[in-house]
Amino acid sequence: MNTTPRIALIGECMIELQHRADGSLVQSFGGDTLNTAVYLRRALGESGSVDYVTALGDDSFSDAMRRQWADEGLGLGLVQRLPGRLPGLYCIQTDAKGERKFLYWRNEAAVRDCFTTPAAEPVLAALPSYDVVYFSGITLAVLGEVGRARLLQALIETRRRGGQVVFDNNYRPRLWPSVEAARAAYHAVLAEVDIALLTEDDERGLFGYQDAEQVFAAYPAIAEVVLKRGADTCLIRCNGEHFAVPALKIEKVVDTTAAGDSFSAAYLASRLQGGSPEVAALAGHRLASRVIQVPGALIPLG
Template sequence: MNTHPHIALIGECMIELQHRADGSLHQSFGGDTLNTAVYLRRELGEVGSVDYVTALGDDSFSDAMCEHWHAEGLGLGMVQRLPGRLPGLYCIQTDAQGERKFLYWRNEAAVRDCFTTPAAEPVLAALPCYDVVYFSGITLAVLGDIGRERLLQALIEARRRGAKVVFDNNYRPRLWADVQTAREAYRRVLAEVDIALLTEDDERALFGYEDSEQVFAAYPSIAEVVLKRGADACLIRCAGERFAVPALKVEKVVDTTAAGDSFSAAYLASRLKGGSPQEAALAGHRLASRVIQVPGALIPR
């Protein structure tokens, strides 16, 4: 891998409203791949560059997002600003155990046209030039049929040029018309993936796999498969070897938002810096254990 990797993360950032116990709302920003991009940038330190690929509106919230991303060190050259459009919005409600419930307003979000406008042409042309391209199941859902197809072609070209493609499954049923459409989309992109960061519960919900063995068996051609299992040990298959890396015990879970996103970021950062799969998984557990002790998706630096 390039010692100064050029990394692109593709997806959606939304306005985040956190519903607090006293009934007030705290406003910030979040989204699975954006969370991963921020944590990846932090974990990499001076190594490499991290660009976020998305579409926003020309409103004040979109302005604030870009200012925040710039402050975190993310590259904004692949962010489209679509006149008259708005970003999506979601609200987080958490219970006494820290488990969260999401309410979404995102059907008209600008990101849905991320790869369908004339402004998308240079973005799509640039994607195969990256060393690492990262996206998620939520990315697939919000891009729609045309956007997914154009992304797939960019991934194929990126791999042809030597890029590593990284995928986090993040399956959200409400974002899909039906489960069969989601399965078809996932299967097509999983054929072009080098590192799969999979949540076991999502694999069970989408494909009906009963256990980790079925998940691993489903992806014989993927070089590196990481199975995230919450508070249980994560399981890894890499270069023909299997590893189990226990999670870290957390006494007080405040908010599980971005637990998986942060794990993925720290795992990938460690691997890009030459860490073993076991070292990378431990780094992922360490960061995730900190994230779930703080409200919201992004903890303070």
């Protein structure tokens, strides 16, 4: 692996509204792969470049997103702007235990045409030149059938050229027409994955796997499988070896938004910098434990 790897993360950033206890709304931006991209950029420092791949509209919110991403040091060369379109929007409501509920408005989001426009051709052609290509189950859902097929071809070419493909399962049933459609899409891309960052609850919800043993048995060809289990011990199988890394105990959980995204970012950053799976998982736990103690997806800089 390149000592300063080039990493592309594919997905959707949305307008985020945080519903506060006093009834007020605080506006920011977030999305699973965007959250991971930001935390990965922060974790890597100068030892790698991180580009975000998406489609935005030509509105003021899209302009603000680009400015925020640039401030975070993300590369924007593969961000498309689609005239007349808008980003999606979601609202976070949290309960007294920090557990969250999401309300979404995303059917007309620009990212749905990320890989179907003529402007997508150079983006798709560029992806296989990266050392790492990262995407999620939400990416799969919002891209649609045509976009997924084109992404799959880019993943195949990425691996053919020696790059790594990293996948976070992030299964959201409401984004799919049926569980069968989701399973088919996941199976297609999982055949081209080198590192699978899986959430236990999502594996249960999508495939019905009841425990870690079933999850690991389902992916014999994936070299590195990381099973994220919230506040429970993270389980890893890497090149035939197994590891168990306990989570950190947090007394006061404020908001669990982006806990898994931040874990994935810190884990991947550590692995790319030569850390063992155990060291990487501990880094993931550390960052996630900080993220869940503040509201919203991204810890403010400074």
